[in-house]
Amino acid sequence: MLEKILPTQVASYETFEDPAEATLFPEEEALICDSVDLRRREFTTGRYCARQALARIGYSVPQPVLQGVRGAPIWPRSVRGSITHCRGYRAAAVVKVSELASVGIDAEPNLPLPDGILEAVALPAEQVMVKELLTDAPEVRWDRLLFSAKESIYKTWYPLTRRPLEFEDAVIDFDPADGTFSARLLSHVRSAQEFPRKIAGRWITGNGLVVTAIALSSASGSSVDSGL
Structure with missing residues (x-):
């Protein structure tokens, strides 16, 4: 995958x-x-x-x-x-x-998040997006995918900055058609030369899982597309 x-x-x-x-x-x-x-x-x-x-x-x-x-x-x-x-x-x-x-990278079961977790990890706009996507494409657990994408952001961020990044520090937008997502660090996050404020990632489902991945091409931070 x-x-x-x-x-x-x-x-x-x-x-x-x-x-x-x-x-x-x-x-x-x-x-x-x-x-x-x-x-x-x-x-x-x-x-x-x-x-x-x-x-x-x-x-x-x-x-x-x-x-x-x-x-x-x-x-x-x-x-x-x-x-x-x-x-x-x-x-x-x-x-x-x-x-x-x-x-x-991050992998999660393609199952609903436990009660209360979405509200804890998602910004209001993300909660609205997730609920709309769950209505339009319920075969993907978009709440769990959001959690996974934020985990992938943190795992990409921390080795470069050595600073914590919280769930509410980035806002994510999914493209359900081509298996991509975009993420933007919010203005209150202290800027890091090593990390861009906007990045892109990819996601995939299968085998009962949702899997996300982000790759940065250089210390200045542009994202790399897998070419799919």
């Missing part, structure tokens, strides 16, 4: 199960030693996906992928990447910084 919405510069790997060969380095194991089984499986397979994706851009020797502030993965110095997982799906995407500035 990811390859359909990411540009060719980005290497990705996804799986719909937790393979037996997915294991952790001791340093990674220490990060989840007290976690419940579901979290352990998500983390372990997410790191497995990350290593598979890294191998596709030349990092053939497996290495630990630790985590930093706010749980963000720590990639090799010349790499930017993103990991996502939800029930029945784990994936990672990586790119060399010589190719692109940043990448963010």
Whole structure:
């Protein structure tokens, strides 16, 4: 699914199960030693996906992928990447910084958000958009897709700025016809030279999932289209 919405510069790997060969380095194991089984499986397979994706851009020797502030993965110095997982799906995407500035991916089940979550993550105009889209195209859970798109924005933003970004800091508009979305940072967000105020992303549905992705072409921040 990811390859359909990411540009060719980005290497990705996804799986719909937790393979037996997915294991952790001791340093990674220490990060989840007290976690419940579901979290352990998500983390372990997410790191497995990350290593598979890294191998596709030349990092053939497996290495630990630790985590930093706010749980963000720590990639090799010349790499930017993103990991996502939800029930029945784990994936990672990586790119060399010589190719692109940043990448963010997110996957969610194509199911309604729990009660009250849409109001917590969506601006009033977004809530209206979502309700209209759910009426016109109910096969896509646009509320969950909005949540996923905002997660992809954050995952693209944070490696460049090292600053938090809240759900209410960006407004999203979906194009239901061509699988794209646009996002605009609102005026109260402190500007970042490394990140544009307007970006574009892509989305796809399938296998009971909604998946979103954003790729930035340079530190000045123009978005990259996958060419679909």
